[in-house]
Amino acid sequence: MLTVQEDITSSAPPGARAEDYSIVTRGLTKRFRGGQVAVDHLDLAVPKGSVFGFLGPNGSGKTTTIRMLLGLVAPSEGGWELLGSPMPGGLRTALPRVGALVEGPSFYPYLSGEANLRRYDAADPTVDRRTASARIGDALDRVGLTAAARKRYRAYSLGMRQRLAIAAALLRPRELLILDEPTNGLDPQGTREVRGLVKEIAAEGTTVFVSSHLLAEIEQMCSHVAVMRAGRLAAQGPLAALRAGEAVRISVETPDVTRAEAVLKGLGLSGVRTGQDADNEVSAELGEEPAERICAELVTAGIAVRGLAVRRPSLEDVFVGLTGEGFDVAG
Amino acid sequence: MSPAEKISPNHTITATRPSVTDQVDAVENDTSSLDTSTTEVRSSGSGAVNAVGFTKRHNFLFSEVSLTFRRPRNLAMLGVLVLVPVLLGVALRTFGGPEASDGAPGIFTQITGNGLFLTFAALSILVQLLLPVSVAVVAGDSIAGEAGIGTLRYLLSVPVGRTRLLLVKYANAVVFCLVAVTAVALSSLLTGLLLFPAGPITLLSGGTIPMAEGLLRIGLVVLYVTAGMAALAAISLALSTLTEVAIGAIATTVVLVIVAQVLGAVPQLAGLRPYLLSSWWNDFDGVLRDPVATEVMGQGLLVFAAYTVIFGSIAWARFNGKDISG
Ligand SMILES: Nc1ncnc2c1ncn2[C@@H]1O[C@H](COP(=O)(O)OP(=O)(O)OP(=O)(O)O)[C@@H](O)[C@H]1O
Ligand SMILES: [Mg+2]
Numbered sequence: 001m002l003t004v005q006e007d008i009t010s011s012a013p014p015g016a017r018a019e020d021y022s023i024v025t026r027g028l029t030k031r032f033r034g035g036q037v038a039v040d041h042l043d044l045a046v047p048k049g050s051v052f053g054f055l056g057p058n059g060s061g062k063t064t065t066i067r068m069l070l071g072l073v074a075p076s077e078g079g080w081e082l083l084g085s086p087m088p089g090g091l092r093t094a095l096p097r098v099g100a101l102v103e104g105p106s107f108y109p110y111l112s113g114e115a116n117l118r119r120y121d122a123a124d125p126t127v128d129r130r131t132a133s134a135r136i137g138d139a140l141d142r143v144g145l146t147a148a149a150r151k152r153y154r155a156y157s158l159g160m161r162q163r164l165a166i167a168a169a170l171l172r173p174r175e176l177l178i179l180d181e182p183t184n185g186l187d188p189q190g191t192r193e194v195r196g197l198v199k200e201i202a203a204e205g206t207t208v209f210v211s212s213h214l215l216a217e218i219e220q221m222c223s224h225v226a227v228m229r230a231g232r233l234a235a236q237g238p239l240a241a242l243r244a245g246e247a248v249r250i251s252v253e254t255p256d257v258t259r260a261e262a263v264l265k266g267l268g269l270s271g272v273r274t275g276q277d278a279d280n281e282v283s284a285e286l287g288e289e290p291a292e293r294i295c296a297e298l299v300t301a302g303i304a305v306r307g308l309a310v311r312r313p314s315l316e317d318v319f320v321g322l323t324g325e326g327f328d329v330a331g
Numbered sequence: 332m333s334p335a336e337k338i339s340p341n342h343t344i345t346a347t348r349p350s351v352t353d354q355v356d357a358v359e360n361d362t363s364s365l366d367t368s369t370t371e372v373r374s375s376g377s378g379a380v381n382a383v384g385f386t387k388r389h390n391f392l393f394s395e396v397s398l399t400f401r402r403p404r405n406l407a408m409l410g411v412l413v414l415v416p417v418l419l420g421v422a423l424r425t426f427g428g429p430e431a432s433d434g435a436p437g438i439f440t441q442i443t444g445n446g447l448f449l450t451f452a453a454l455s456i457l458v459q460l461l462l463p464v465s466v467a468v469v470a471g472d473s474i475a476g477e478a479g480i481g482t483l484r485y486l487l488s489v490p491v492g493r494t495r496l497l498l499v500k501y502a503n504a505v506v507f508c509l510v511a512v513t514a515v516a517l518s519s520l521l522t523g524l525l526l527f528p529a530g531p532i533t534l535l536s537g538g539t540i541p542m543a544e545g546l547l548r549i550g551l552v553v554l555y556v557t558a559g560m561a562a563l564a565a566i567s568l569a570l571s572t573l574t575e576v577a578i579g580a581i582a583t584t585v586v587l588v589i590v591a592q593v594l595g596a597v598p599q600l601a602g603l604r605p606y607l608l609s610s611w612w613n614d615f616d617g618v619l620r621d622p623v624a625t626e627v628m629g630q631g632l633l634v635f636a637a638y639t640v641i642f643g644s645i646a647w648a649r650f651n652g653k654d655i656s657g
Contacts, residue, residue, distance in 0.1 A: 064656075070488040072655040095490040102488065106481025110402065122394035123491040129390060168485065 019084045022046050022176045022207040023069060027078035030064050038064040040231040041078065046209055046224070051202045053218035053239075054211040055315075056228030062211040063103045065228075066180050070100055083175055096126045099169030100178045105161040109154040113145055113164050116153055120168050127172055139167040142197065158185035166194065170201075177201060179210045183217060195221050215315040227319060239315075246313035247271065250291055251283035252298065253307035263301050267294060286310060391491065395503040399469060405507070408465040412511055415461065416453035416519035423449075424526045446523025447532055447545050451616065453519040454512070454556055458612040462511060463588045466560045469507045470567035471580035473500040474650065478575040484655050493651050497568070501643065504564035509557045516553050520546075536620040548618040555628055559612040562635035563588070565642040566608075572650040605630075608638050 023046035030039040039061040046052045056062050067073040069080060071091045080087050082094040107116040117136045121127060127135075140146050143163040148156065156164065162185050169177055182198070183191045198221050202208050212218050218225060219239070226236035235242060249271070254260045257274050260282045264272050269284035291310050298305050399405055423442055441448040474497075477483035486496060523529070532545040540548075566587065570580040591609040594600055604610045611631035617624030 067484075067654075067656065070484075071490070072484050072487055074652070074654060091490060092492065095488060098488075100485075100488045102484055104481070106485055108398070108480065108482060111398075119394055119398070120485060120489060122390045123486050123489045125391070125491075125495075 020048055021081070022048050022050075022083055023052075023080070023209060025065075025069075025078065025080040028065065028068060028075050028080055029077035030061070030068060030073060031076040037231055039068065039075075042228075042231075042233055044226055044233070044236065046207060048207055049202070049205060050224045051198060051208045051210065051222045053222035053225040054209060054228070055213070055215065055218055055225060055319075056211075057213055059230075060228040061231040062213075062228055063180055066100070066102055066178055066211065069178060070095065070098070070102065072102070096124060096172070097175040098178060099171070099174040099176070100180075101165045101169050101182055102178075102180050104181070104184065105165030107153045107161070107164060110152065112150045112152055113156065113160075113167075114140065114149040116164065117168055117171060121171055124172075135171055139170045142170055143167045144193065159187060159190045162186055163190070166197070174206055177206055177208045177210075179208065181212055182210060183212070183214070191217070215319065219315045225315070234319075242315075242318050243313050246317045247285040247287070248313065249283050249311045250286045250294060251281055251309050251311060252294075252305060253278070253281050253309075254298075254303055254305055255280055256303050257282055259301065260298060260303050263298055263303065264294070267297060269294075280306075283311075391495075392499050392502055395499050396506055399503055399507055400510075405465075405469060408468060409511060409514055412457060412461060412465060413514050413518040415457055416449060416515060417522045419453055419456070420446075420449050420519070420522035420526045441533070442523070443527055445532055446525075446527035446529050447520070447542065447549065449523035449527070450516050450519035450549050451552065451619070453515055454552060454615070455613050457515055458556055458559070459592065460588070462515070462556070462560055463563055463609075463612075464585055465511055466504065466508055466564050467567045467581050467584035467588070470500075470504040470564035471571050471584050472577040473504060473568055474571040474646075475574050475580045476571075476577040478655070479577055487655060494647065497572075497647055497650055500571075501564065501568055501646075504568065505557070505561045508560035508564060509553075512553050512556045512560065516549055520549070532619075534619050534621050535616060538621045540621065548623070551618050551623070552615045555615045555618075555631065556612065558632055558635045559608070562608055562638040562642075565639040565646070569642040569646040569649065572646050572653065605634075608634065611635065 023044060025042050025044040028039060028042040028044075029037065031037050042061075042065060044065075054062055054065070064073065068075050069082065069087075071088050074088075082090065083097055085094055087094065107113075108119065111119065114136060117139060118132065121132050121136060137146070140149050143166050145160060145163050145167060148160055153161070153164070162182065166179070166182060169179070177198075179198070183194050186194060195217070198208050198210065210218070210222070222239055224237065225239050225242055227234040250269075252260050252264070257280055261272055261274055264282060264284045267289060269287060269289065271285040272282065273284070274282050291308070295305065295308055420442075427443065439448075439452050442452055474483065477486060487493065491499075529542060531539045531541050533539050563584070567580060567584040570583050571577070574580055588609055591607045595604050595607050595610045611634050614627050614631050617626075617628045
């Protein structure tokens with residue numbers, strides 16, 4: 001069920017074990033020098049096998065959280081677990097099973113895409129050297145970079161760079177992928193491809209933890225969502241459960257707004273609002289009423305119906321419902 | 332027991348800041364246990380064991396070294412270093428060497444008589460600034476350069492382990508020192524033998540040694556100068572962990588070298604001289620005595636070792652606690 005500013009325990013089913021979660025954080029906090037609290041007592045629980053959307057406006061602490069998960073930044077307070085073992089003690093054994101993209105791609109500009117992957121692969125002492133070429137080839141293939149493999153990274157476009165970063169995360173089979181804004185800088189086609197790739201990887205059983213500030217994007221690929229606001233967790237849970245908190249709405253486009261409003265109210269619908277998206281529009285929570293009956297009632301009442309739509313709540317609605325605010329940058 | 336405790340039964344929340352990396356590195360020596368193929372080979376007990384184990388464990392060092400020697404900037408520096416002895420030799424051949432009465436160091440006056448002395452002369456010139464600068468460029472870039480382009484965060488999340496990364500970076504810098512000094516020595520030898528007579532060497536202490544032994548002693552000089560440059564590399568590496576701007580670490584190293592040279596040249600500060608790294612770089616003419624004057628060079632090596640240990644520790648302490656937020 002929906003959780004707002006609540007403890008992790010409410011989103012974890014009773015009897016849940018550490019092994020059921022790819023990521024667990026407890027009271028994870030980062031206070032930067034200068035006093036800014038970028039992440040504030042964060043309690044995340046990312047179930048194994050989920051595609052977990054980590055949402056939040058710019059500056060809400062997503063990247064800082066990911067840096068802490070990977071051991072790049074030491075938390076000021078709190079602890080975390082990756083793949084069932086407590087960190088930071090287990091980083092050495094856990095991280096080879098985790099592929100990561102943190103705050104955009106970073107590579108050696110004077111090396112080719114392929115040589116760059118070879119470099120990161122060489123840094124991994126736990127991997128089988130003899131399979132390096134095959135694995136690098138596969139990774140490049142998966143992100144559609146085979147043709148540009150020998151081109152210097154300097155000459156890559158933004159989208160190609162982003163793809164190469166995803167390829168680096170896929171250099172070996174992973175149990176967990178942590179992707180910080182993986183579609184940043186990609187064209188619509190590229191965005192679709194990344195979504196497809198994420199789904200494909202998740203279907204193989206890999207847990208995917210993906211951050212974004214784009215609600216619509218997360219909505220299209222995630223099974224679970226956590227929403228950050230100014231370093232704090234605003235909500236987390238299965239996407240469907242979060243959505244269940246917001247009602248399905250019906251909206252009617254008509255020149256005769258006042259009378260239509262009266263009809264909807266007469267039918268006993270709640271949450272009737274006018275002129276929200278457009279001047280000649282009335283909307284209400286659908287509730288148990290079938291949409292076709294409402295349409296018939298409107299027509300019977302002699303109201304000119306130009307359009308009728310049933311709108312499932314978007315993540316944006318959920319977010320506004322949760323926080324009462326838009327999804328904008330917090331100071 | 333609350334449900335939260337069920338999720339993470341052995342979880343401890345520490346209010347103190349645990350050093351993320353200490354614990355990464357604590358398991359460092361244990362990598363072979365993860366390393367299935369090595370284990371396989373080992374159990375078969377064949378002679379190939381060590382070879383496979385070696386390449387696997389040192390693959391990152393190979394990657395590092397090949398990266399260093401592929402960068403045009405580093406190659407250009409090596410080119411300049413190699414060119415200096417050639418220019419020096421040609422100049423001496425063209426204009427004749429200095430006379431001992433000019434007050435020139437003994438090494439220089441002997442070049443025209445024996446080409447092998449060009450090596451000593453070239454190294455004693457290059458060790459003043461050009462060699463230190465090229466070492467600073469490689470070692471100062473090592474961590475700061477990776478931080479600057481952001482590859483550091485990816486290397487650490489591979490994970491390479493912070494201590495291992497520092498060790499590999501330092502080993503790479505030492506390899507560069509050795510290659511640079513060796514290249515200078517070879518270029519000097521070649522130039523010297525082409526332009527000047529060769530033969531038994533007349534030592535500064537009077538006697539002569541055969542040419543073959545002269546070459547051996549040049550080998551000792553190469554190792555001594557490499558050790559001196561390796562100590563500088565440790566300073567540069569430590570500076571490199573303090574910044575994300577490689578040029579800052581490089582420039583600071585060079586400035587420190589120049590300041591040390593200036594301090595070493597002020598007669599009133601003679602008491603300071605033994606503690607300055609740069610004062611010892613040139614003290615390799617002990618090999619031109621019979622028997623080899625080991626005392627001064629031995630002290631030099633001790634100073635180099637002390638600098639290496641101190642600045643290596645600083646680099647380690649600093650890098651292990653560092654937040655990588657670039
Ligand atoms: N090294 C740092 N020192 C001080 N403050 C920092 C540092 N890194 C991040 N912050 C601050 O922490 C807050 C969270 O930053 P973070 O990068 O985690 O946000 P984000 O959610 O990833 O944002 P975006 O969507 O823009 O990537 C910001 O206010 C940022 O200014
Ligand atoms: Mg970010």
